Amino acid sequence: MAAIIELENISKHYSPTIIGVDDVSLTVEDGEFVTLLGPSGCGKSTLLRMIGGFEEPTAGAIRLADKDVTFDPPYKREVNMVFQDYALFPHMTIGENVAYGLKTFKLDKDTVRTRVKDALMLVGLYDKLNQRPQQLSGGQRQRIALARAIVRRPKVLLLDEPLSALDAKLREQMQIELKHLHEKVGITFIMVTHDQTEALVMSDRVVVMDKGKIAQEGRPQDLYDHPANPYVANFIGTTSFLPGKVRALSGEVATIAAGGTQITAHPDVTLSEGATVTVGVRPEKVKLLAEGETADNVFEGTISEVIYYGLGLRISVTLADGSKIDADTLLPDKLSHSTLPQSGAPVRLGVAAHNVFVFEGTVTP
Amino acid sequence: MAQKTPGLLSRFGADTAFMSFVAILMAFLYIPIWVLIAFSFNDSRSLTWPLSGFTLDWYRKLWSNSDLIAAIGNSFYVATLATVVTLAVGVPAAMVLHKFDFPGKSVFRRLILLPITLPGIVTGISMLNMFKLMGFPLSLETVILGHATALLGVVVTQVYARLQRLPPSLEEAAFDLGASPWRSFIDITLPNIRSAIIGAGLLSFVLSFDEIPVTFFLTGRDNTLPMYIYSTMRRGVTPEINAVGTIIVLLSLILIVVAVIATRERKK
Numbered sequence: 001m002a003a004i005i006e007l008e009n010i011s012k013h014y015s016p017t018i019i020g021v022d023d024v025s026l027t028v029e030d031g032e033f034v035t036l037l038g039p040s041g042c043g044k045s046t047l048l049r050m051i052g053g054f055e056e057p058t059a060g061a062i063r064l065a066d067k068d069v070t071f072d073p074p075y076k077r078e079v080n081m082v083f084q085d086y087a088l089f090p091h092m093t094i095g096e097n098v099a100y101g102l103k104t105f106k107l108d109k110d111t112v113r114t115r116v117k118d119a120l121m122l123v124g125l126y127d128k129l130n131q132r133p134q135q136l137s138g139g140q141r142q143r144i145a146l147a148r149a150i151v152r153r154p155k156v157l158l159l160d161e162p163l164s165a166l167d168a169k170l171r172e173q174m175q176i177e178l179k180h181l182h183e184k185v186g187i188t189f190i191m192v193t194h195d196q197t198e199a200l201v202m203s204d205r206v207v208v209m210d211k212g213k214i215a216q217e218g219r220p221q222d223l224y225d226h227p228a229n230p231y232v233a234n235f236i237g238t239t240s241f242l243p244g245k246v247r248a249l250s251g252e253v254a255t256i257a258a259g260g261t262q263i264t265a266h267p268d269v270t271l272s273e274g275a276t277v278t279v280g281v282r283p284e285k286v287k288l289l290a291e292g293e294t295a296d297n298v299f300e301g302t303i304s305e306v307i308y309y310g311l312g313l314r315i316s317v318t319l320a321d322g323s324k325i326d327a328d329t330l331l332p333d334k335l336s337h338s339t340l341p342q343s344g345a346p347v348r349l350g351v352a353a354h355n356v357f358v359f360e361g362t363v364t365p
Numbered sequence: 366m367a368q369k370t371p372g373l374l375s376r377f378g379a380d381t382a383f384m385s386f387v388a389i390l391m392a393f394l395y396i397p398i399w400v401l402i403a404f405s406f407n408d409s410r411s412l413t414w415p416l417s418g419f420t421l422d423w424y425r426k427l428w429s430n431s432d433l434i435a436a437i438g439n440s441f442y443v444a445t446l447a448t449v450v451t452l453a454v455g456v457p458a459a460m461v462l463h464k465f466d467f468p469g470k471s472v473f474r475r476l477i478l479l480p481i482t483l484p485g486i487v488t489g490i491s492m493l494n495m496f497k498l499m500g501f502p503l504s505l506e507t508v509i510l511g512h513a514t515a516l517l518g519v520v521v522t523q524v525y526a527r528l529q530r531l532p533p534s535l536e537e538a539a540f541d542l543g544a545s546p547w548r549s550f551i552d553i554t555l556p557n558i559r560s561a562i563i564g565a566g567l568l569s570f571v572l573s574f575d576e577i578p579v580t581f582f583l584t585g586r587d588n589t590l591p592m593y594i595y596s597t598m599r600r601g602v603t604p605e606i607n608a609v610g611t612i613i614v615l616l617s618l619i620l621i622v623v624a625v626i627a628t629r630e631r632k633k
Contacts, residue, residue, distance in 0.1 A: 052541065053540075054537055054540075075540045075541070075542075075543045080541055081537075081541045083534045083537070083538055085532055087532065087534035087537065087538035089538070089539075089553055090557065091557060100544075100552070101542035103543065104542075104543035104544070148542070149541075152543070
């Protein structure tokens with residue numbers, strides 16, 4: 001596959017101290033679905049707006065299909081944007097909205113009509129052709145915004161938090177729909193979101209951003225199973241962190257003192273003996289051990305809190321050295337013979353060695 | 366129920382009190398106008414009750430009063446051109462205020478709005494001095510310039526407020542869909558501020574039409590309608606003036622209907 005978008009050392013400095021995007025390089029392959037993920041203010045929207053041409057970088061270059069477009073205005077770029085508020089033109093019908101982008105192409109009337117029809121059929125709203133945006137529901141407007149952007153057959157489609165204005169149920173449905181749409185039209189999608197589920201469900205590749213820089217990029221499962229740093233581990237999914245010290249290293253296996261015990265792990269990074277590290281464990285990978293049951297790593301502690309969240313329980317456990325670890329368990333569960341874990345009760349937790357993340361240094365929460 | 370609901374009687378009382386208040390308010394606003402209309406058709410020169418009979422004489426008289434007809438014509442001329450000039454300057458000014466950030470922007474905005482808050486007398490005297498200094502003879506055209514200046518703030522405030530309410534993403538979406546800045550202004554921005562421009566234009570027209578202080582200082586030999594009425598008032602209110610008033614009320618009504626139709630958001 002060929003690169004469709006190349007960002008080369010892109011920076012956006014509003015002032016020497018206010019930095020939107022800081023030296024970001026990223027290549028997007030033709031046909032990919034890439035998500036820029038991060039909390040508000042991490043620079044993801046600014047990056048997207050620079051690709052769209054709505055803002056100019058203070059340094060670096062943007063190439064679209066091998067052509068430098070860094071300072072081209074939006075109306076000269078073959079990219080289209082789906083805006084967060086959809087930005088449908090209120091004084092035009094749905095048909096006029098979708099046809100607007102074809103004006104500059106100077107097509108004949110029949111071609112315009114067919115292309116508008118195709119685009120609206122694609123999102124299943126051809127029957128709304130003569131209505132106005134105000135008459136449509138949020139989900140329908142969202143689809144019209146998609147149709148309006150796709151009708152121009154851009155090289156890249158940019159989506160700025162496209163689902164954030166929808167309610168939870170509709171959002172889930174639209175995630176799948178967008179994914180299918182991407183497969184159908186074969187256009188490169190670059191989406192911005194702060195919702196990690198959205199990013200994991202929809203994208204081929206996720207770029208996690210933090211304070212204007214890329215924290216990590218990769219396939220969703222790689223990010224989830226091999227986070228490069230505590231920031232990513234905690235932004236995608238949940239992770240409990242324990243301070244630790246490397247005791248011994250042999251090949252791929254490290255022995256680490258953490259949580260009042262010795263644990264074994266397969267770190268992704270090379271460590272040295274005696275190094276200060278942070279151990280990360282995802283609550284859903286922690287198992288409550290029954291009497292006599294064992295695991296690669298066993299932590300002993302006291303339950304400090306039990307939170308019920310429908311699907312299961314999240315149990316907060318205080319370990320021997322005072323550090324805390326969370327464990328998720330589904331209901332019903334056969335653990336012990338008492339009905340539910342009680343706060344104050346002693347508990348044993350098991351974690352497989354390959355489910356332990358090891359990061360260098362200490363985490364400053 | 367634990368919560369006390371007001372009794373039927375006290376609710377009825379409150380409703381009646383409120384309705385009476387509204388009725389009195391409306392009466393206070395509109396009875397004088399009805400009286401004016403009634404007297405314009407009364408066949409007696411003295412303005413006393415009861416009405417003595419129906420006549421159209423005053424309207425006929427009005428028609429043959431060439432000074433009055435000229436004053437009405439002047440007023441239309443002044444109000445129309447003042448509106449055109451103030452729109453031609455005010456709409457671009459509002460666009461600039463909305464789109465660009467420049468040093469001294471808030472000072473600029475305040476300076477544009479100042480003529481609204483300045484008493485007409487001050488605007489009148491200062492413009493009179495200016496025209497005198499520049500050696501401009503006073504005429505209806507100087508009145509037009511005076512009105513346009515005084516009304517600029519009306520147009521700028523209305524159009525600027527509308528622009529501020531317009532989501533910036535609309536224009537960006539137009540750019541995104543291939544429209545140049547000029548095209549996107551014509552296709553997207555203008556239709557969305559159209560009703561504000563029409564509203565501001567109508568308001569300017571009406572304000573210019575019955576403006577006295579600025580006109581008083583800046584006009585030459587020609588009189589506008591309010592000036593003419595004011596000068597004849599020295600001899601008391603005549604039924605002729607009532608007839609003019611009635612015609613103005615009628616014109617205002619037409620203008621309001623036009624405004625409502627023009628500014629109504631299109632809905633199906």
